[in-house]
Amino acid sequence: MSPKGHKRLRPQEFQCLVGRCSDVALARIIKECARVLERGDPLPHPARTKIADDLREEVQDLLAKVPMQLNDGGDTAWSFLEPNRLLAHVVESCPPLAQAYGRATNEHMPTRQKPWDLMICYDEFVPGDKLKSYAARKCMVLAYNFKQLGEEVLCKDHSWMIPIVQRSTSIHDILGGWSHMLAKYLHIQLLGAQGLATAGVMLLINGAPLLVYANVQSILPDYDGVRIGWDWKGASGLRPCLRCANVFKKHTDLAARLDNCEEITCTDKALLMERTNTEFEEDVDLVTEAGVAYMAGEMTLERFTDIQRSTGQNFNPLGFVADKTLRVHVPPLDVLNQDWVHGILSDGIMGQEMCCFIEADLGVSMADYETFMKSDLRFPKHYYTKGARLWRVFDEHRNKPDNEEPTKIKGDASELMGLYALMRHFVELRFKDQPHELDVERASFNACCDVVDVILQMKNCLFGS
Numbered sequence: 001m002s003p004k005g006h007k008r009l010r011p012q013e014f015q016c017l018v019g020r021c022s023d024v025a026l027a028r029i030i031k032e033c034a035r036v037l038e039r040g041d042p043l044p045h046p047a048r049t050k051i052a053d054d055l056r057e058e059v060q061d062l063l064a065k066v067p068m069q070l071n072d073g074g075d076t077a078w079s080f081l082e083p084n085r086l087l088a089h090v091v092e093s094c095p096p097l098a099q100a101y102g103r104a105t106n107e108h109m110p111t112r113q114k115p116w117d118l119m120i121c122y123d124e125f126v127p128g129d130k131l132k133s134y135a136a137r138k139c140m141v142l143a144y145n146f147k148q149l150g151e152e153v154l155c156k157d158h159s160w161m162i163p164i165v166q167r168s169t170s171i172h173d174i175l176g177g178w179s180h181m182l183a184k185y186l187h188i189q190l191l192g193a194q195g196l197a198t199a200g201v202m203l204l205i206n207g208a209p210l211l212v213y214a215n216v217q218s219i220l221p222d223y224d225g226v227r228i229g230w231d232w233k234g235a236s237g238l239r240p241c242l243r244c245a246n247v248f249k250k251h252t253d254l255a256a257r258l259d260n261c262e263e264i265t266c267t268d269k270a271l272l273m274e275r276t277n278t279e280f281e282e283d284v285d286l287v288t289e290a291g292v293a294y295m296a297g298e299m300t301l302e303r304f305t306d307i308q309r310s311t312g313q314n315f316n317p318l319g320f321v322a323d324k325t326l327r328v329h330v331p332p333l334d335v336l337n338q339d340w341v342h343g344i345l346s347d348g349i350m351g352q353e354m355c356c357f358i359e360a361d362l363g364v365s366m367a368d369y370e371t372f373m374k375s376d377l378r379f380p381k382h383y384y385t386k387g388a389r390l391w392r393v394f395d396e397h398r399n400k401p402d403n404e405e406p407t408k409i410k411g412d413a414s415e416l417m418g419l420y421a422l423m424r425h426f427v428e429l430r431f432k433d434q435p436h437e438l439d440v441e442r443a444s445f446n447a448c449c450d451v452v453d454v455i456l457q458m459k460n461c462l463f464g465s
């Protein structure tokens, strides 16, 4: 019986105390607590500082300390978790994960000749209140995993190893920036004494040793990540696309003067020429050589700046793309995997397409869309909360009537993911008796919806890649 004055906690209240976990895990925690009390042992110390101290002690042996130079000429030691030691430690201390590695090994033994595929992703996060974020707390987080573990394991957050969490403000102080840090990191993970590409990483699976070899299959950054990782000038530069060899900035008049060149506004894919990894590396080398010549006083600043602009690359001899040893293992353009969420959904082509259509369709307003979103729509359980609030995208608070700005869809990526299908339905209903009205605009909008359809099907493995 519960002590007097203490009411019995309901499962939800337990969840509040221990954080969200499954009922099975919760039962295990309660059982473990009871066992500890029965033995007369003290319960684990609940203070945050104690928990942090325990964690620090546990990871002490896993830390790598890499000397880095600072922009102001000083030195610093960059510490992060040595990725391969981290992997061995986590797999050894987590039996279910070890089993997942064991299963993947049965399907595909990771040998030097047939290595596993390593996937690395990184992005910046701001911890704390999402409505009141402090830029000074922003952190760069890098995580990695292996493709061979399979979809089901990759979908689980805790199967991703996170060796780096670094304050963004400190990255700016380091000579060569994030791109340099990425190069250092890749050297350790792939080419170190226990590198995935050299000696292999020793894991213990249920007591049996397993040597894992892996190659970088993809690096997955967002747009800003590509800029800082690949030392690219970005989409506002003269070369707005990293992947196209013949695409130039709008209104620069360059495309008109050069053979087989296009401006960024070109919509015919047949006219676009893919830039090969070798071409990209040659451009990087050109910029590096120009930088060296400029610093030796053999080239003017104007010419040096022109070379950087025309290749779309910033001079960074310490950067990951300029590292000739790494290139053999990590061809920079081949491993680049840009994320579609930023390119297509919010602030991407889908958002733009929606705005253009709403502007072209004079018969309806944002308020009509708001009413439709508030109508009797039913959503799948996992999307229910988001779906029921989709009307907010069109509501007055987000779209202040007095602003002079053109129509803009102000929604985040997951809102747009639900919105595009509903908007397509709205448009189909609205024009079902007028097949010839706005047919060009509708075709364009529908084509964009098809793009998202195909990507989602690929994501859910319903479509051959």
Ligand SMILES: [Zn+2]
Binding pocket: 241, 242, 243, 244, 247, 272
């Ligand atoms: Zn392109």
